[in-house]
Amino acid sequence: MIVIISIIRAALLYTFIIFAIRIMGKRQISDLQTSELVVTLLISDIAAIPMQDTAQPLASGIVPIAVLVIAEIVVSALMVKHSSFRKAVCGSPVVLINDGKVDQKQMRRLRITIEDLFEQLRQKDVFSLQDVAYAIMETNGKISVVKKPEKETVSAEMLQLQVADKGIETVIISDGELSDFSLKLCQKDAQWVRQILQRENRDMQDVFIMTANRNGDYKIIEKTKGATS
Amino acid sequence: MNRLWAAAGLLAVLTALCVWAGFSTSSITASLSQEMTQITEILTKDKAAALTLSRQAEEKWQSRHAVLCTFMSHTRLEEIDRSLSALPAYIELGEEADVRAECSRIAEMVQQLSEAEMPYFQNIL
Numbered sequence: 298m299i300v301i302i303s304i305i306r307a308a309l310l311y312t313f314i315i316f317a318i319r320i321m322g323k324r325q326i327s328d329l330q331t332s333e334l335v336v337t338l339l340i341s342d343i344a345a346i347p348m349q350d351t352a353q354p355l356a357s358g359i360v361p362i363a364v365l366v367i368a369e370i371v372v373s374a375l376m377v378k379h380s381s382f383r384k385a386v387c388g389s390p391v392v393l394i395n396d397g398k399v400d401q402k403q404m405r406r407l408r409i410t411i412e413d414l415f416e417q418l419r420q421k422d423v424f425s426l427q428d429v430a431y432a433i434m435e436t437n438g439k440i441s442v443v444k445k446p447e448k449e450t451v452s453a454e455m456l457q458l459q460v461a462d463k464g465i466e467t468v469i470i471s472d473g474e475l476s477d478f479s480l481k482l483c484q485k486d487a488q489w490v491r492q493i494l495q496r497e498n499r500d501m502q503d504v505f506i507m508t509a510n511r512n513g514d515y516k517i518i519e520k521t522k523g524a525t526s
Numbered sequence: 527m528n529r530l531w532a533a534a535g536l537l538a539v540l541t542a543l544c545v546w547a548g549f550s551t552s553s554i555t556a557s558l559s560q561e562m563t564q565i566t567e568i569l570t571k572d573k574a575a576a577l578t579l580s581r582q583a584e585e586k587w588q589s590r591h592a593v594l595c596t597f598m599s600h601t602r603l604e605e606i607d608r609s610l611s612a613l614p615a616y617i618e619l620g621e622e623a624d625v626r627a628e629c630s631r632i633a634e635m636v637q638q639l640s641e642a643e644m645p646y647f648q649n650i651l
Contacts (some may be wrong), residue, residue, distance in 0.1 A: 320529060320532050320533070320536075321529075322529065351600075352599060352600040352601045353599060353600070354595060354596055354597050354598060354599070354600070355596075356543070356596060356597045357597075357599075360540060360543070363536050363539075363540055364540065366533070366536065367533045367536050367537050367540075370529050370530060370532070370533040371530075371533060373529075374529070374530055
């Protein structure tokens, strides 16, 4: 019976944690602010106790998680309203490279080694310090890089080229299923998709991926026989 | 704004839960403590009445056990369960001093249970 109890408790806690995370809002783990990271770590830790120990009431896990969620929502609401509060909780961005010069004092203060800085620059496709005009350490620990104007990637605007706006390319059929949401995004309808499939002599069930954009450009990838579940 | 309302709703639920848990604990523990005192008072004069009272106390505790289990550590509650189930046998067959000691032990455990749920400074720290 203890196994059944454990399964039910784990399922209940899982549902509650999903609910709690949804209330807090979507964020990638790498984009978490200090307070969000603390809450995420604490939630996983707190939930583990009543999940493992059936002698503990579920409330001993659910109540502290609920309190953390409330605190996180209130803190994020206060951060939106008061920039000084946000600064106190998250800190401020710090300029590490200013006008091409590395600020050693700030690097020491943030305990960032030159290897750390280079690693982050490489992740931004910058392989030489000479190319960097500004590097800013953001409050979530990531570094934003502004290249020197002469090292910037050439854009259509720089070349004064007119580029047609094709809109976003969306997946309108995924594994044989039509997505109404994606159709709206690319301003198409189910009738248009059916016409395309008829013209291409394909059945919707046989389509693995179909992408399309606002201009009506599309790409179809058929399901490979034996690859589907 | 919706999130703030959700947080307010959660806070209201938590507050209600805290009030209900505090009220349930204090009423159950107060009643059990009183019964333990009564048993020790009537033990010398009327052993049969003390026995009936101990059985009633055990039944009452069992009926409220489920409520306490929803927010209290089950281990602590089971300790009181065991002591209460042993009490009628002590009254029937044991020495009077043993019964008094057991009643006092139950009263103490119940008192601790009640105090542990209160937001006292020492509990918070």
